[in-house]
Each structure stands twice: as structure tokens, then as C-alpha cells.
Amino acid sequence: MNLHQASSKPHELLATHLEAKMQAVNTLIHDRMASKHAPRIPEVTAHLVDAGGKRLRPMLTLAAAELCGYQGPFDVHLAATVEFIHTATLLHDDVVDESGQRRGRPTANLLWDNKSSVLVGDYLFARAFQLMVEPGNLRVLDILSNASATIAEGEVLQLTAAQDLRTDEAIYLQVVRGKTAALFSAATQVGGVIAEAHESEISALYDYGDALGIAFQIVDDLLDYQGDSKATGKNVGDDFRERKLTLPVIKAVAKADTEERAFWTRTIEKGRQEDGDLEHALVLLNKHDALQDTRQDALFWADKAKQSMSQLPDHSLRQLLIDLADYVVARIN
Amino acid sequence: MNLHQASSKPHELLATHLEAKMQAVNTLIHDRMASKHAPRIPEVTAHLVDAGGKRLRPMLTLAAAELCGYQGPFDVHLAATVEFIHTATLLHDDVVDESGQRRGRPTANLLWDNKSSVLVGDYLFARAFQLMVEPGNLRVLDILSNASATIAEGEVLQLTAAQDLRTDEAIYLQVVRGKTAALFSAATQVGGVIAEAHESEISALYDYGDALGIAFQIVDDLLDYQGDSKATGKNVGDDFRERKLTLPVIKAVAKADTEERAFWTRTIEKGRQEDGDLEHALVLLNKHDALQDTRQDALFWADKAKQSMSQLPDHSLRQLLIDLADYVVARIN
Numbered sequence: 001m002n003l004h005q006a007s008s009k010p011h012e013l014l015a016t017h018l019e020a021k022m023q024a025v026n027t028l029i030h031d032r033m034a035s036k037h038a039p040r041i042p043e044v045t046a047h048l049v050d051a052g053g054k055r056l057r058p059m060l061t062l063a064a065a066e067l068c069g070y071q072g073p074f075d076v077h078l079a080a081t082v083e084f085i086h087t088a089t090l091l092h093d094d095v096v097d098e099s100g101q102r103r104g105r106p107t108a109n110l111l112w113d114n115k116s117s118v119l120v121g122d123y124l125f126a127r128a129f130q131l132m133v134e135p136g137n138l139r140v141l142d143i144l145s146n147a148s149a150t151i152a153e154g155e156v157l158q159l160t161a162a163q164d165l166r167t168d169e170a171i172y173l174q175v176v177r178g179k180t181a182a183l184f185s186a187a188t189q190v191g192g193v194i195a196e197a198h199e200s201e202i203s204a205l206y207d208y209g210d211a212l213g214i215a216f217q218i219v220d221d222l223l224d225y226q227g228d229s230k231a232t233g234k235n236v237g238d239d240f241r242e243r244k245l246t247l248p249v250i251k252a253v254a255k256a257d258t259e260e261r262a263f264w265t266r267t268i269e270k271g272r273q274e275d276g277d278l279e280h281a282l283v284l285l286n287k288h289d290a291l292q293d294t295r296q297d298a299l300f301w302a303d304k305a306k307q308s309m310s311q312l313p314d315h316s317l318r319q320l321l322i323d324l325a326d327y328v329v330a331r332i333n
Numbered sequence: 334m335n336l337h338q339a340s341s342k343p344h345e346l347l348a349t350h351l352e353a354k355m356q357a358v359n360t361l362i363h364d365r366m367a368s369k370h371a372p373r374i375p376e377v378t379a380h381l382v383d384a385g386g387k388r389l390r391p392m393l394t395l396a397a398a399e400l401c402g403y404q405g406p407f408d409v410h411l412a413a414t415v416e417f418i419h420t421a422t423l424l425h426d427d428v429v430d431e432s433g434q435r436r437g438r439p440t441a442n443l444l445w446d447n448k449s450s451v452l453v454g455d456y457l458f459a460r461a462f463q464l465m466v467e468p469g470n471l472r473v474l475d476i477l478s479n480a481s482a483t484i485a486e487g488e489v490l491q492l493t494a495a496q497d498l499r500t501d502e503a504i505y506l507q508v509v510r511g512k513t514a515a516l517f518s519a520a521t522q523v524g525g526v527i528a529e530a531h532e533s534e535i536s537a538l539y540d541y542g543d544a545l546g547i548a549f550q551i552v553d554d555l556l557d558y559q560g561d562s563k564a565t566g567k568n569v570g571d572d573f574r575e576r577k578l579t580l581p582v583i584k585a586v587a588k589a590d591t592e593e594r595a596f597w598t599r600t601i602e603k604g605r606q607e608d609g610d611l612e613h614a615l616v617l618l619n620k621h622d623a624l625q626d627t628r629q630d631a632l633f634w635a636d637k638a639k640q641s642m643s644q645l646p647d648h649s650l651r652q653l654l655i656d657l658a659d660y661v662v663a664r665i666n
Binding site for chain 1: 368371372422425429447451452453454455456459460462463466469471474475478479481482484485486487488490492493504507
């Protein structure tokens with residue numbers, strides 16, 4: 001990570017490069033989140049859509065399509081599709097996690113109710129499927145419907161695996177592929193598919209999205225234990241308090257002695273937490289180099305993302321995507 | 334309704350006629366509800382799928398396809414798609430309605446939790462989209478993705494309209510088209526589309542499903558006020574207690590004097606119900622012929638369904654679908 005990259009945030013450079021297309025995506029999103037009959041739908045959706053997320057996923061689709069020479073209009077539809085799927089999963093996630101805050105604002109389930117979040121999420125999923133049908137490309141439909149199934153499967157797996165100390169790194173990776181990487185990889189892959197790129201390029205775009213998504217989620221899970229809450233918008237230890245078995249804890253559990261294992265069993269599996277437990281968890285994480293090792297894993301995946309870009313045409317967007325992979329892990333560097 | 338029809342239940346005759354295909358549908362459903370990684374998914378799904386529902390919607394798809402001369406294998410995929418969408422909406426409905434019972438058994442949200450119902454529902458939606466992509470027919474995808482959006486929109490509309498005394502018969506019809514008729518009409522329409530039927534036939538199949546679905550839901554709402562709980566599996570007055578503004582009450586509210594309006598405002602809008610309120614509600618419904626008029630509406634829609642069949646080829650299945658429309662309203666005759 002050099003100074004130039006650090007000072008010019010790649011996701012902002014991407015946004016500038018893709019500005020015209022992203023405006024079309026935003027217009028389409030606002031157009032399609034409307035509902036003639038049920039005003040609750042755009043109300044709830046706008047609360048999330050206008051909350052100032054980075055729109056990383058739709059930008060990945062647009063960037064992949066342009067990188068592979070796409071000239072048509074449907075990258076906009078697919079980018080909006082990807083953002084709708086993402087928004088729908090956020091609505092349902094907040095219900096499942098009983099969250100009260102997202103991006104520093106109260107969640108929709110708190111402002112309205114769980115019912116609205118469930119049903120408006122369903123509506124956005126359906127809108128996503130309507131949008132993805134419009135380009136008339138069956139392979140795109142195949143990729144996005146498979147990604148949707150992987151996302152939901154990952155979420156269900158997380159339900160049962162999150163508080164189970166037997167969850168190992170392989171299961172963690174499956175969960176992460178489901179909850180995060182599947183949509184990243186579908187977002188980049190469909191960009192290549194509508195551009196009719198070579199198979200090797202489409203495959204490299206998939207690899208990039210997959211690795212970037214995994215790096216992104218590992219960073220998120222790491223920051224939960226060592227982040228600066230002002231910068232991340234999250235409180236240190238949220239995952240611990242919510243008894244989520246993420247990579248740092250999985251690594252510490254794998255090296256735990258009997259007494260330490262009893263601590264994790266009590267705090268994560270049984271959820272009987274006391275004052276001082278988070279501090280003790282941090283001691284154990286540091287004792288076993290779990291945070292350091294987790295950081296190494298994030299860097300490994302970011303590097304994998306960057307390497308996959310070597311298959312793609314030389315283009316300013318290629319460099320931006322490489323820089324983006326660095327940027328994703330810069331928060332922990 | 335003659336004696337022959339009454340004694341030979343059309344949905345059972347349909348099931349017999351479509352037995353081989355329905356076995357293929359059931360095999361496909363069980364195959365696709367599996368999950369390599371998350372055993373919670375087939376557990377929750379099986380609880381609903383194996384609960385002994387009538388499988389009316391998939392039978393409508395198979396019947397429509399056969400009636401229009403379809404010979405290929407994809408009617409089975411589309412029938413399974415329709416059943417998956419239906420199952421997913423049931424899972425989410427039970428969360429939204431906070432239901433404890435369905436088809437005389439505890440609901441999934443009670444046996445597991447709301448989280449599992451939300452996420453397994455999402456998984457089944459995604460599986461439905463995977464299945465519907467397989468026939469490779471873009472018009473089918475268009476119809477089913479539109480139906481999914483209409484279903485979700487109807488559910489959200491119901492959220493806000495159900496306890497609002499300004500809800501009139503037009504809004505009720507929109508809700509009913511969303512929550513019930515949209516899937517019926519999509520089920521019949523896609524059967525005609527994959528059979529490459531004439532446009533007039535496809536349109537008639539849509540009309541049949543739409544009218545049958547509306548009749549079906551009106552009957553359901555009527556039986557809530559005058560059904561035999563042993564036969565229906567529901568308790569009289571459930572909708573009243575849950576403050577759902579269905580057609581009988583909408584009709585009574587439209588004719589209410591000031592005092593009666595105050596009663597509906599208190600019991601439905603404000604939900605401050607007391608002993609004897611259900612009995613008084615029934616008095617008001619009868620005073621204004623609301624149950625009788627609701628019954629007439631159900632018969633009107635059943636008749637409309639039957640009439641639309643005149644556009645379709647003469648075939649034993651056509652008669653079965655006509656009889657099915659009679660059967661749907663037979664419960665209130």
C-alpha cells in the first residue's frame with residue numbers, strides 16, 4: 001500500500017470513473033423500489049438505499065463489464081439487481097440478528113417492525129429477479145439464482161454454526177462465501193458474461209469477487225475485536241456479545257487448553273457472559289496470535305484477488321480493482 | 334354442484350389423473366430442498382412440505398400444460414417452482430402473522446424460530462428461481478418473477494390495510510390478488526406458455542387462475558366467520574381476533590351507522606376487544622347481509638373461472654378444472 005493509494009481511496013476513484021453509469025443505476029433502483037399500492041415499500045427501502053452505503057457491489061458489476069469491453073445498457077440492470085439482492089439480505093439480516101443499528105442509524109425493523117422488514121425484503125428479492133430477467137441472458141440468470149441460493153444457505157448455516165464450538169475454519173469459509181463472497185463473485189462474473197468475455201476472463205472475475213468478498217468479511221470480523229469504533233461504526237466486541245463464532249475465536253478455540261475451552265463454551269455456546277469476559281477473550285486471542293493470524297488470512301485473500309486480475313486486459317479499471325483489494329485490507333494494516 | 338361432483342372431489346380426481354407427474358414433482362421438491370451444508374433447511378422445509386397440503390398450485394401447472402398438449406419434461410420443474418414459492422410465502426407469513434398453528438400442526442417458527450423461518454424461506458425462494466431458470470424460457474421467467482413481486486407487494490399492502498377501516502373492496506381485491514391469486518394465475522399461465530398454446534388460451538388460463546384464486550381466498554375469509562372448525566381446521570373468528578379486515582367486515586363497515594362504526598374502530602383498528610365482541614360482530618355481519626353478499630362474490634368469481642375455460646380445448650382435464658372451481662366454493666354452499 002503506497003501513499004498514493006492511501007490518499008485516493010480506490011472505491012472513490014471507482015465511483016468517479018463509473019459516475020454516469022452509477023447515476024443510471026441509482027435512477028433504476030429508485031424507479032423499481034416504487035410500489036403503486038404499498039407506500040410502505042419505498043419508505044423502508046429508501047431508509048436503507050439512501051443511507052449512504054458505498055455501492056461496492058454494483059460498482060463491481062459495472063467495472064467488470066467495462067473492463068471486458070461491454071457497450072450495451074444491461075450492466076446497469078445487473079448492477080441494480082445486485083444492489084437489490086444486497087438490500088434485501090440486509091433487511092432480513094437485521095431481523096435475524098435482532099439488530100437495532102446499521103451504518104450508524106436505527107434499523108428498519110426498529111423504525112417500522114420485523115414484519116415490514118421481512119416482506120419488503122421479499123419484495124426487493126422479487127424486484128431483483130424481475131430486473132435480472134430483462135437482459136434476456138440465461139447464463140446470467142443461472143449465476144444470480146445460484147448466488148441467491150448460496151447466500152441463503154450460508155445464512156442458515158451461520159444460524160446453526162455460529163454458537164457451536166465445533167465450527168472450524170472450513171465451515172467459517174462456507175458461511176463467509178455464502179453471506180458475503182457469493183454476491184461479490186456473482187457481481188463481477190455477470191459483468192464478464194454480458195460482455196461476452198473469454199471464459200478465462202469470466203473465471204478470473206469470479207475468482208476476484210470471491211477472494212475480495214472473503215477478505216472483506218475477514219477484515220470485518222477482525223475489526224470487531226480490534227477496530228476503532230469511530231472509524232468502523234461498530235463497537236468492539238459486538239460479535240462476542242452476540243456469540244458469533246468468527247475466525248479470530250475459531251483460531252483461539254483450536255489452540256485452547258481445557259480451561260480456555262471452558263471459557264469459550266460458557267461465553268459463546270451457552271451465552272452466560274459476565275463483566276470482564278470480553279477483556280479475557282482479547283487476552284486469549286492475543287495469547288494464541290489469533291488476531292495476527294486472522295490478519296494474515298485477510299492479506300492472503302486480498303493477494304489472491306489481485307493475482308486473479310492478471311488474467312484480465314490491461315486497463316485503468318484493472319488497476320483500480322487491484323487497488324481496491326489493497327484498500328479492503330488497508331483498514332487492518 | 335351435483336351429487337357426482339360432491340362425492341368425487343375434483344382435486345382428488347386431478348391428483349389421480351396427474352399421479353405420475355406429481356410423483357416426479359415430489360421427487361424434484363425433495364431433491365432440491367436438500368442442502369449439503371445446512372441440515373436445518375430440509376428439516377424446516379419437510380415440516381411444511383410433508384404436512385399433507387393438497388398441492389393445488391403445482392397440479393394447476395401440470396393440468397394447464399397437459400390441457401394445451403405439452404409433451405416435454407419442464408412442466409415438472411415449473412410445478413415444483415410454484416410449490417417452492419408457495420412454501421416460502423407460508424414460512425414468512427407465519428412469522429409475520431405470529432402464527433402458532435398451520436394445517437393443525439405447530440408452525441415452523443414455533444418449532445424452530447423466526448430466524449429459521451425467514452432464512453429457510455429465502456432459501457426456498459432462491460431454489461424456486463433456480464428451478465424456473467432451467468426450462469430456459471424467458472417468458473416463463475417474466476411471469477413468475479412478476480408474480481413474486483405481486484405476492485410480496487400484496488403482503489405489504491395487507492400489513493398496512495388490514496387494520497385500516499378505510500380499506501375498501503378494491504383494496505381488498507388487490508391484497509387477495511397478491512396473497513393468493515397471483516400465484517394461481519402464474520401457475521396456470523406458465524403451463525400454457527411452455528406448451529406454446531395460442532395467446533387466447535394462455536390468456537384464458539391466466540383468467541382461470543386469477544378468478545379461482547380470488548374465489549378461493551374469499552371462501553377462506555368467509556369460512557373464518559361461519560365455518561365449521563372441525564372441517565376447516567380454523568377457529569371461527571380468528572381473523573376478527575387478529576384484526577384482519579376481510580371482505581365480510583368491509584361490507585358491514587360500508588353499511589355501518591355511527592355506533593356500529595365505533596364498534597369496528599374499537600375492535601379492528603384499535604384492537605381493544607372484549608368478551609362478546611365476536612358475537613356482536615356476527616350480529617352486525619348478518620344484519621347487513623355481509624356474509625350472504627360475500628358468498629355471492631365467491632360464487633361470481635368461481636363462475637368467472639369456469640367461463641374462462643370455454644376458450645380451452647375440449648379435454649377431460651378441462652372438465653376437472655371446471656369442477657374444481659365448483660369445489661372451491663362448495664364449502665360455502
